[in-house]
Amino acid sequence: MSPHRTPDSSRRSDRSRRAIHEAALALVGEVGYARTTIEGIAARAGVGKQTIYRWWPSKAAVLLDAFLDMAARQAAEADASGGGGEGGxxxxxxxxxxxxxxxxxxxxxxxxxxxxxxxxxxxxxxxxxxxxxxxxxxxxxxxxxxxxxxxxxxxxxxxxxxxxxxxxxxxxxxxxxxxxxxxxxxxxxxxxxxxxxxxxxxxxxxxxx
Missing domain, CATH: 1.10.357.10 (Tetracycline Repressor, domain 2)
Known part of the structure; x- marks a missing residue:
């Protein structure tokens, strides 16, 4: 029998954060900022709204964090490709x-x-x-x-x-x-x-x- 493996909570958290970021960006683009809610983001991301409130105080904070994550990924991609862009x-x-x-x-x-x-x-x-x-x-x-x-x-x-x-x-x-x-x-x-x-x-x- 294969040994029991403890679930990697950090990987699960990373997946949840990324899903929340993508959900927030997508919803604002589709329905506008005013109609975007924490409940809507949670439903789109497949998480409970308390998960979002545990990490962010508001939908604006979620959106800002999503942009920071996107900028960091773009910079990493630019560095990996040797280009300028967001990385410089x-x-x-x-x-x-x-x-x-x-x-x-x-x-x-x-x-x-x-x-x-x-x-x-x-x-x-x-x-x-x-x-x-x-x-x-x-x-x-x-x-x-x-x-x-x-x-x-x-x-x-x-x-x-x-x-x-x-x-x-x-x-x-x-x-x-x-x-x-x-x-x-x-x-x-x-x-x-x-x-x-x-x-x-x-x-x-x-x-x-």
Missing amino acids: IPDTGDLATDLKLVLRATVDELNDPATEAPTRALTAEGVVDPVLGAQFVESLLEPQLQLYVTRLRAGQESGEVRADVDPRVAVELLVAPLAHRWLLRTLPLTHAYADAVVDHALRGLSARG
Whole structure:
């Protein structure tokens, strides 16, 4: 007879967490944030709602954790493939090319039907919930912006960016226009627009002879 094996509770917990994350993202995309409930997430994930409340205080917290998990997995995949993406901004020696590559990927992510509704919901909830908003900025947004800061500092060292430029301020010249157009839905968010943002921003950041 094979020996009795004690169930691996950590693996079971990981599976449950992943199921809850996927359920939360899917439901917000399908029915909207307002109509998404802890009960609905639990039913979709095949767990009891007390399981969710044991790990998270609210559906907003579930959604934020789902995004952090998704970002971590994307970074791991990018590192494994040797690419940039979420794991870092490539440094080919051509700052404009590198920034356009990453901003185009950002456009694709913001336009992705699978993540657009959850991203909008989390962004809006962070405005009315200062605690969640601070967690969103600290855990998700700021680490991604720091990747741009690192690449711009490398541009300063190579002479592509003026030495007197504040990289953290310069980042907002690149990402804020995309966020503005995406949030307000004023005009289509496209690769061509991302390229134009980079070109316009670098005219003000580049070193002049």
